[in-house]
Amino acid sequence: MDNIMPVLAVRNMSVRFGESCEYCIKGCAVEKGRCPYCHTIWALNKVSFNLYPGEILGIVGESGSGKSTLLKALYFDMEVSCGEAYLSEYREGRENIFEISSQQKRYIRNHKMGMVYQNPVMGLRMNFSNSANVAEKLIAAGIRNAGNMTQRAEYLLSHVEVPVSRIKEEPKNFSGGMQQRVQISKALANNPPVLLLDEVTTGLDLSVQARVLDLIKKIQLELGISMIVVSHDLSVIRMMSDRTLVMLGGRIVEEGLTDQILEDPIHEFTQTLVHSLL
Amino acid sequence: MLQVSGLSKQFKMHIRDGLVIDGFNDVSFTAYKGKLLAVTGKSGIGKSTLLKCIYRTYKPTGGSVIYLSRDGKKVDLAKEEDQTIIWLRKSELGYVSQFLHVIPRVSALDILAGRLLTGNASPKGAREEAEYLLDRVRISKSLWNMYPSTFSGGEKQRLNILLAIAAKPNLLLLDEPTASLDAVSKDIIIELILDTKKKGVTLIGVFHDRDAIKALADTRYDMRKNRLVAVS
Ligand SMILES: Nc1ncnc2c1ncn2[C@@H]1O[C@H](COP(=O)(O)OP(=O)(O)O)[C@@H](O)[C@H]1O
Ligand SMILES: [Mg+2]
Ligand SMILES: [Zn+2]
Numbered sequence: 001m002d003n004i005m006p007v008l009a010v011r012n013m014s015v016r017f018g019e020s021c022e023y024c025i026k027g028c029a030v031e032k033g034r035c036p037y038c039h040t041i042w043a044l045n046k047v048s049f050n051l052y053p054g055e056i057l058g059i060v061g062e063s064g065s066g067k068s069t070l071l072k073a074l075y076f077d078m079e080v081s082c083g084e085a086y087l088s089e090y091r092e093g094r095e096n097i098f099e100i101s102s103q104q105k106r107y108i109r110n111h112k113m114g115m116v117y118q119n120p121v122m123g124l125r126m127n128f129s130n131s132a133n134v135a136e137k138l139i140a141a142g143i144r145n146a147g148n149m150t151q152r153a154e155y156l157l158s159h160v161e162v163p164v165s166r167i168k169e170e171p172k173n174f175s176g177g178m179q180q181r182v183q184i185s186k187a188l189a190n191n192p193p194v195l196l197l198d199e200v201t202t203g204l205d206l207s208v209q210a211r212v213l214d215l216i217k218k219i220q221l222e223l224g225i226s227m228i229v230v231s232h233d234l235s236v237i238r239m240m241s242d243r244t245l246v247m248l249g250g251r252i253v254e255e256g257l258t259d260q261i262l263e264d265p266i267h268e269f270t271q272t273l274v275h276s277l278l
Numbered sequence: 279m280l281q282v283s284g285l286s287k288q289f290k291m292h293i294r295d296g297l298v299i300d301g302f303n304d305v306s307f308t309a310y311k312g313k314l315l316a317v318t319g320k321s322g323i324g325k326s327t328l329l330k331c332i333y334r335t336y337k338p339t340g341g342s343v344i345y346l347s348r349d350g351k352k353v354d355l356a357k358e359e360d361q362t363i364i365w366l367r368k369s370e371l372g373y374v375s376q377f378l379h380v381i382p383r384v385s386a387l388d389i390l391a392g393r394l395l396t397g398n399a400s401p402k403g404a405r406e407e408a409e410y411l412l413d414r415v416r417i418s419k420s421l422w423n424m425y426p427s428t429f430s431g432g433e434k435q436r437l438n439i440l441l442a443i444a445a446k447p448n449l450l451l452l453d454e455p456t457a458s459l460d461a462v463s464k465d466i467i468i469e470l471i472l473d474t475k476k477k478g479v480t481l482i483g484v485f486h487d488r489d490a491i492k493a494l495a496d497t498r499y500d501m502r503k504n505r506l507v508a509v510s
Contacts, residue, residue: 004361004362004365050361052361055361055364210382210383214382214383217381242364243360243361243364255360256337256360257334257335257360257363257364259335260334260335260336260337263330263335263336264289264330264335264336264337266290266337267292268292268293271291271292271293272292272293275293
């Protein structure tokens, strides 16, 4: 029960679109993420949080609150304007991963973090077979033996319940739920300690949604992997996460146990969010 | 052991022009190992709010909840870090209400066996123990592989208590676990709670009926008078 070391520690992370000015650079209250003077958008404004080992951390907030920006910047799809992040499994958490070389960033993307996007087009090559999609990730991590690769790809795809008979098919012919399964297996290919999931069930039918979420939960229990699950949908957060961050205008306005966030929201915005659903 | 001091809870409703709703005020008591403290008072007085504050589903507004953990550390549940609360919930804090909350689409047997697996049990051992326990609370064998969502109220509640006990809590909070149940289910649940007391678990419970209080409680905290009173 002693202090638990986070797997990922994020400090004062900001992403802005625009030049910023004297007012907003000081981190003054920027309503809804936009500076009233220079109109710079602060998609993320000094965000700090920890992700603990084996936890599913939920992030909830309305569309435009900065949730996707947060995940994209952590996965180096987008540059941060300032801030720090430390991964316990990268150089014992001693180096700010926002300031390492692009080669090192690639290493982290291939070994230490996995990402599942809302839109499967972002995570998959639609004209490659499913197994080739997974193999691509294995090759990136330096696995060269074709036999090993096929075996591992088959194992991963069957693990996310893609029928073996269909692993040679291309994901473009798959349903949305199946595409998400392929994306998940690709993201898990190299056993990353951290998995980022951005609205992965948004837009799917409710029953398909439930099965994909079941799968993610099952994988989390089996592998003990730490996950950040982003969703605008409180029912997804309720089902998935132990702890939840609430975002508004690029900031974290409330952080708490998921049942506390849902049953005893303290911040005005969280109250609005929760009560609008009752 | 659990020592509650000056605990209170107010809800500030920003969405209703900052209206402040009183949960309860200035509650103090100590609950002991192997004993059950019953919390009483009329509906709306704050009994459930109190239990939820101890479990931290609600954030207390004032006061402290000093809990002595299994490894001998004193923590203030009212202020402890979220991740420590999560850890404690997984290992030693239990909470049971009238409602069963379980992972959907998993059978009763699998859920219970899963709960028993934490610790050093083997999967086979956990399954056998789960079967033994389901049988003991007289949940018929034909239901073991069904989803609990299909169970009757009494069956759901028997499973609910079993799940809480299977997690081997050190402190167990019970919020009307016998509400609106048939006599048989009620007796089975009372028996399970008595067993739990014998194992040295600290229990705090809200019960709507006097029989259950008589059978189970060692002390009683009256929320109207804000103090401990005689059990009967
Ligand atoms: N490339 C961009 N250029 C300008 N503004 C952007 C860009 N990407 C995101 N934003 C803005 O950043 C804010 C946060 O967006 P986003 O992270 O997508 O929110 P969410 O994922 O919570 O819906 C919004 O105001 C959005 O319009
Ligand atoms: Mg988004
Ligand atoms: Zn500005």
